[in-house]
Amino acid sequence: MPGAAIFAVFIFSLLAAGQSQEYFSRSLTQKKLGLKKExxxxxxxxxxxxxxxxTPTAVRVAEAAVTNSSPTGFGAVVMMDDPxxxxxxxSSKQVGRAQGIYASAAMEELGFLMVLNFAFTEGKYNGSNxxxxxxxxxxxxxREMPVVGGSGVFRFARGYAEARTHWLNFTSGDAVVEYNVYVFHY
Known part of the structure; x- marks a missing residue:
């Protein structure tokens, strides 16, 4: 009889696990979420x-012991809220802010790890990221960087951003970068 009880508990636990799996996740249609044509x-x-x-829009918030002796600033972490x-x-029309961090992540060249949101404040993209x-x-x-997601109008976004330096002041470190962003969204 103890074997039958163990078997019954085993079968019950399998059934319960199956039910919790179904509750945890489920398939949806795009229509159910109100998504139209991509x-x-x-x-x-x-x-x-x-x-x-x-009034800088980007400030260093952390650095490694070797950062100031590194030719690439390796280890520096900068927080930004750039127009x-x-x-x-x-002075031209502002359409949003680039908010996030960039960190000097290369020892041999000036290469940043970019983690940022383009937070839009104008037109049909106002409030979307x-x-x-x-x-x-x-x-x-x-430079090409992947767009890994978004919110608002850009929910389920994917694509890429191309960056080209438009102007760079080597003395101050200030820069203007032109962005072309190509993104699939609903």
Whole structure:
């Protein structure tokens, strides 16, 4: 009889596990979430990374013991809240902010790990975000970083962002970077 009881407990636990699996996850249709046809959008804007002056938009928040002796600043971590504008001039119309961090992650070249959200504040994208996570080799003519997600209009987003340095002040470290972002979304 004890064998039958053990078998019954085993069968009951399998059934209970199956029920909790179904409760934990389920398949949905796009229609159920209100998703319509997927589209491809191209966004173009300028990113203003200001590290100098009285009101910087990017500040170093951490560094390693070797950072200041490294030719690439290896180990530096910078927090940013950079304006995004329609033209390269900071005085042009602002369409959002680039908020996140970049860290010097390469010892042999100037290469940043970028973890940021493009938080849009204008037009049909107002209140929506695109999330970027990737490698930015600053002195390459064109850098490509993946768009890994988004929110609002950009829910379920995927794509890539191309960055090109428009202007760089080697003395201050301030830069203006042109972005072309290609993103699939619903």
């Amino acid at each position: 589209k491809l959008s191209h966004l173009h804007f300028y990113f203003h990374d200001i590290v100098s002056g009285r 995004l504008t329609v033209k390269p001039q900071l 695109l999330s970027v996570l990737g490698r930015n080799t600053v002195f390459s003519a064109v």
